Amino acid sequence: MDLGTGNQWSSVSQAGLGSANHVLDALSVPIAGNLAGLELLQKRDAVILVDMPLQEKALIARIRRTTRQGSRSIIAGIGDDAAVLRLPPGHEVLVTTDFSLEGVHFRPEWHPPDVVGWRCLTRGLSDIAAMGGEPQAAFLSLALPKKLAQRWVDRFIDGMMRLASQFEISLAGGDTAQSPDGILADIVVVGSVPRGKAVMRSGAKPGDRIYVTGELGGGSAALDEFYAGRKAMPRDFARHFYPLPRIAIGRFLRAKGLASAMIDLSDGLSTDLAHICEESGVGAEILREAIPLASVGRQGTQVKLRHALHGGDDYELLFTVPRGKPVPSRIAGVPVTLIGHMRGRASIVLRNDKGVGVALKPRGWEHFKP
């Protein structure tokens, strides 16, 4: 019997020892397109089961039903051993993978399941946006505790599919397993970009202007509410609950040849700007008063500067543009703000409007640590 490779939701599943019949092998199967992160999902004593638990069958059926059909890039998707993708001619492949872990990236008591699904896919799409790419297909690996209610899983999938349909991408495969502890989701997004045109973190030069899209700090400001024991409502903290990846802006900047370097703000401005500086071998200077602070809460209160500087989860784009190249004040309907410039000296300075500068150390998002 052909067991397949198990990486495409097909007929083979993996689970812990002793959970069902038809134990064929005491070793875990090699997984096609194996990713370093998958090791976490596999216990060394994992076994192969020919019969899937009903819940898993239902899950795969549901994903298959709800995922968008008729994607031009997916020749074969869920149900085969591996997905077959066709990318536009003259394009290169972008691949990104991101974990969403219970207790690390989300908390079930704070985040409704559809929000967890939405945010999980945002993380992957945002990385494709930051390269100036087009998302083509997504792959989801889920490890779920045995006792998790099917309703949680259904709503997780619904949230993810809602975002997927906005960006016209489909789930083309994945894997499921039983988690010994906590919910683990890994999203892989495959994208494409015209050959040689991917916007890297490494292209910034001294003198380049630094821009950000949208407003900053809205992604993490909701955490203040949670930690204070208050309920943060999705309508008041949209950027936290339903962040949108900036695909159209990344595409525009790449197509116009404007951005010399780009990154998405997933960890926070101080940390993500440091990534550009490090990869480009340059430093930066930003103006405190220029940083666009998000408005949150029912009253539309401006977030604290620390959220804009160090909070994560904004999924806006941070990019550099050679001096003298004009940049529109809005791209795809989103404001774009000049916040500083790159410089030769390898450190980051935060200057106020009186000209006083302080060193800005990377103190980005620390995974829900208060």
Ligand SMILES: [Mg+2]
């Ligand atoms: Mg990124």
